[in-house]
Amino acid sequence: xSATSKAEASKKLPVDKGGPEKDTPAKKEFSAKQLVxxxxxxxxxxxxxxxxGVAKYHILLGVLLLEDFTVVKVMLTAIIVGSIGVFSxxxxxxxxxxxxxxxxxxxxxxxxxxxxxxxxxxYCPGTGAxxxxxxxxxxxxxxxxxxxxxxxxxxxxxxxxxxxxxxGDRGKLMLPEVVGVSLPVFLMIFLPLxxxxxxxxxxxxxx
Amino acid sequence: MRxxxxxxxxxxxxxxAIAAAQDAATDPLQYSGPAWSPYLVxxxxxxxxxxxxxxxxxxxxxxxxxxxxxxxxxxxxAPRHTESxxxxxxxxxxxxxxxxxxxxxxxxxxxxxxxxxESTGEWLPPMWEARxxxxxxxxxxxxxxxxxxxxxxxxxxAGGCTSGHGISGALQLSAGSWIxxxxxxxxxxxxxxxxxxx
Numbered sequence: 580x581s582a583t584s585k586a587e588a589s590k591k592l593p594v595d596k597g598g599p600e601k602d603t604p605a606k607k608e609f610s611a612k613q614l615v616x617x618x619x620x621x622x623x624x625x626x627x628x629x630x631x632g633v634a635k636y637h638i639l640l641g642v643l644l645l646e647d648f649t650v651v652k653v654m655l656t657a658i659i660v661g662s663i664g665v666f667s668x669x670x671x672x673x674x675x676x677x678x679x680x681x682x683x684x685x686x687x688x689x690x691x692x693x694x695x696x697x698x699x700x701x702y703c704p705g706t707g708a709x710x711x712x713x714x715x716x717x718x719x720x721x722x723x724x725x726x727x728x729x730x731x732x733x734x735x736x737x738x739x740x741x742x743x744x745x746x747g748d749r750g751k752l753m754l755p756e757v758v759g760v761s762l763p764v765f766l767m768i769f770l771p772l773x774x775x776x777x778x779x780x781x782x783x784x785x786x
Numbered sequence: 787m788r789x790x791x792x793x794x795x796x797x798x799x800x801x802x803a804i805a806a807a808q809d810a811a812t813d814p815l816q817y818s819g820p821a822w823s824p825y826l827v828x829x830x831x832x833x834x835x836x837x838x839x840x841x842x843x844x845x846x847x848x849x850x851x852x853x854x855x856x857x858x859x860x861x862x863x864a865p866r867h868t869e870s871x872x873x874x875x876x877x878x879x880x881x882x883x884x885x886x887x888x889x890x891x892x893x894x895x896x897x898x899x900x901x902x903x904e905s906t907g908e909w910l911p912p913m914w915e916a917r918x919x920x921x922x923x924x925x926x927x928x929x930x931x932x933x934x935x936x937x938x939x940x941x942x943x944a945g946g947c948t949s950g951h952g953i954s955g956a957l958q959l960s961a962g963s964w965i966x967x968x969x970x971x972x973x974x975x976x977x978x979x980x981x982x983x984x
Contacts, residue, residue, distance in 0.1 A: 601876040609882055616842045617883035621890020623834055624846065628891065629898035631827030632820025636911030641814030643971070643978030649824045654952055656828025657835070661957035664836040674839040679945055679955035681962030689944030690951075690966040692936055694973020698981060699933025701911065703948040704941065705848035707934075708888045712895030714906040717914075720927040722852070724934020729853035730860055731935065732942035736873035739943065752961040765959070777825075786815055 594762055596678035596751040625709045634709035636701045636717075641786075643698050648784040655777050659770055666766065683747025685739075700724065811916030812982055821902045835954060844883050845958070847950030849941035851888040854879055873942070917982055944969070 631653045632638045641647025668674040697703060700721040702710045707725065711718040732739075755765035810816065820827065831846075838844050857879025860868035868874055899905040910926055918925055941947040944966040946955055952970065955963025 602878050609878075609880055613842060613844075613883045614881065614886045617844075617886030618890040620834065620838050620842065620846075621887035621892075622894040622897070623890075624831070624887065625891030625894025625896075626898040627827050627830050627834065627894075629895040629904070630820065630822040630902070631824055631831075632818075634895050634899075635818070637814040637817040637913040638820070640913060640978055640982065643974045644814060644982055645975065647814045647819075649820050652824035653820075653828040653831065654948075654956075656825050657831040657953050658957045660829045660832025661835040661953065662832075662959070664832060665839055665957060668836060668840060674836075675843060676958055677839075677845045677954070678958050679951060679960035679963045681960065681965070682945070683962075683965070685943050685945065686962045686965040687969050689940045689942070690969025691940070691973040693940030693944055693947065693966075694970045694975075695977045696933045696935070696937030696940055697948075697970060697974040698977035700930045700937055701914070701933070703848075703937065704852060705846075705888070705891060705947065705949040708848065708891040709895035712892040712897075713899040713904065714896075714908065715911065716907070716909045717911065717926050717930050720930040721934045724931040725849070725852040725938040726856035726859065726934075727931070728935035728938030728940075729849075729942060730856040732939045733853065733857065733860075733868075733871045733873035736871060736942075740872050743943070749961070754959040754961055754964065757961050762959075769959075786819055 592753060592756050592762060594753070595676060596753070597676045600677065624705070625712055628706055628709035629713055633706050634702075634713045634715070636710070636715065639701055639703070639706060640698070647786050648780050649786060651780055652777065655773055655780075659773050659777070662766065662770060666762070678751040678753060681747075681749040681752040682744055683749070685744050685746070688743065696724075696728075812913060814913060817913060818904075821898075821904060831953065832957070835957065842883055845950065845954030846887070847884055847946060847954055848888050848891070849938065849947035849950060850877065851882075851885040852938055853877065853942060854882060854885050940973075 628634050632649050633653055638647055638649050642650040665674065665676075669676055700707065702718055702721055704725060707718050707721050711722065753762070754769070755762050758765060835846050838846055853873070854877065857868060857874050857877070861879050868879065909923060910921070914926060915922070944951065945962065946966065948970060951960075951963040951966040956967055
């Protein structure tokens with residue numbers, strides 16, 4: 580089922596969504612140049628996360644308690660600016676896309692599991708690193724848990740790959756295909772909606 | 787009938803307890819906000835994704851880094867078993883771009899906190915202490931550890947985290963990323979309300 584639906588999906592939207600994200604010999608992400616770039620971009624990323632306040636426990640718990648919307652403001656602005664930027668670069672032929680695969684069952688069950696962990700730990704994988712750098716030493720236990728959980732997943736990956744990860748596998752499905760419009764049309768409707776949501780949050784949220 | 791009246795009495799007795807739990811100390815807004823405007827930071831992270839796509843051919847993401855390091859540690863303890871696992875056949879346990887990104891993020895946050903006078907150096911977040919007990923180090927350690935396990939397992943199953951799905955996948959309009967992002971918050975909001983508001 581998934582093979583045919585994937586083929587149909589890619590026919591509908593003439594966008595090169597990028598290849599599979601598995602390691603291949605052609606990938607250069609272990610090269611010294613990539614490692615140095617990763618470190619430099621990481622420095623910028625961590626610096627910005629800390630300045631945005633999203634390395635703070637009470638700001639992350641604040642959004643989950645629906646009282647502090649700093650996280651939503653940072654994420655929505657990043658999505659809007661990043662979407663315009665990356666799709667512009669793509670249109671100019673300067674970058675390749677890396678669209679994430681859609682697997683309904685795994686996205687939903689994994690997403691909910693992630694959310695439970697999010698509230699318990701109070702940080703996420705990126706902001707946890709930033710929290711650690713800022714001096715929140717409780718993130719050390721969180722990081723240990725993240726590694727343990729990753730290994731437990733790897734233990735179950737052979738079985739999950741044959742079962743849950745196959746349920747509702749739609750390949751690199753994009754929102755414009757779900758709605759049934761072209762990418763530019765979708766962006767012209769969706770991005771203003773996100774901007775409107777941002778204005779509404781700014782107007783009504785205490786922070 | 788008797789059970790229902792008993793339940794309602796218990797519920798009535800619990801109400802003051804619930805109200806008391808919502809004391810001012812666990813109000814997140816009384817603690818410090820972001821140093822910079824969240825819109826400025828969000829816009830700069832958006833620009834940063836353009837740079838990572840252009841220079842490294844990589845979207846921002848963090849959770850896979852923990853899986854790679856866990857694989858490296860697993861290889862030290864049980865090399866053949868680790869290499870036999872499906873996930874580590876597809877994702878080599880090695881230091882890659884994303885591991886360096888997370889290492890860099892620790893350094894970048896250290897610099898930002900130091901520059902802005904926001905370094906914390908604390909084992910317990912004040913809001914945690916206000917809700918649970920003072921000096922509840924063991925409870926916090928166990929909670930953060932279990933939370934990390936749930937979070938990483940969920941991230942691997944869902945295919946990304948708040949960065950990989952929530953920012954990079956969402957900005958590329960991946961349908962699965964928007965589903966995962968909504969589920970991150972659905973699970974997180976429910977759990978956080980149970981932890982802090984019941």
